[in-house]
Amino acid sequence: MKTIFCTLCVLAFFSLTSFSLSEACEYAGSNIGFITSQTEKAIDAKDHQISRYHTFKALNAIEKSRKQFEACGCDYALDNINESLDNLKKATRTSTLSGSRILLKRALEYALGSLEAIEKHDLHDSKYGSDVLVMNTTGLEIKEKNRIKPSSQAFYKKIDESLIDFDNSLNHLIMSLDCNEAKAYCTKVYENCEQKLLLPDLSEGKKYYNLKTKEIVARAIKKLEEKCD
Incomplete structure (x- = not known):
């Protein structure tokens, strides 16, 4: 539990x-x-x-x-x-x-x-x-600090677009395979991303790619739990 x-x-x-x-x-x-x-x-x-x-x-x-x-x-x-x-x-x-x-x-x-x-x-x-919701404030300083540069946004957008097919294929996979096979595959991909993200010399592009891949697989695992329970 x-x-x-x-x-x-x-x-x-x-x-x-x-x-x-x-x-x-x-x-x-x-x-x-x-x-x-x-x-x-x-x-x-x-x-x-x-x-x-x-x-x-x-x-x-x-x-x-x-x-x-x-x-x-x-x-x-x-x-x-x-x-x-x-x-x-x-x-x-x-x-x-x-x-x-x-x-x-x-x-x-x-x-x-x-x-x-x-x-x-x-x-x-x-x-x-912490007693006031962020959505009720302008939060300009926070937004400025965390804002991604335009060139970086375009770069990350390309990675996001490249992962759309993977996301669609993964959704099809978890619906077509039996629960054990689908879970085994998703777990393998998820753990591989975890290992990659721990590498100290990983480029920013590969970090982002593995992070987003991990997020996609995390959502797939959640769907599998709903499907297989």
Whole structure:
């Protein structure tokens, strides 16, 4: 049940985010999906060494994502992910599986807290405070800070257009294949995008391509859950 809840949180992030968030915040939020999935696997592991293996994968993913979190500029998200990192490190030093699980559960909660902070980043930045909806303010400073240059907009638009066929094909695929096959395919593509987004030297174009591909697949997975349940 916990795993399903965490997965839904990450999928919700993709359904709610838009270009109101900076690119760095989008990438940071995207990488949290991999961090939480590895932490969940560490919690569910029956063997201590397997748990440590997944813990280190989550830990390394945070380290690789540090630049995105810092560039995002959300102190709440950064504080939470640092707390998650601290608990993951402590979990690797425990001598028992039960002891590490306590720390891993804390790490997972902080990671999800970081994701929530990124979703509400515009509210944190707003001079009107979190009690006033962003849609009721002009938010000019935020919009200016996160605005994409015209040349970049054209570049990203081309990538978006190139992914339309993939989106249509994927929708056709999940309707024609049986649930297990469709889930296996979507999961493989989703995890491949996660791995690519963790690469430190990935170009901006490839980052954007993999981020948007991941969002498309996340929506497909949500449709599959509705279809197959």
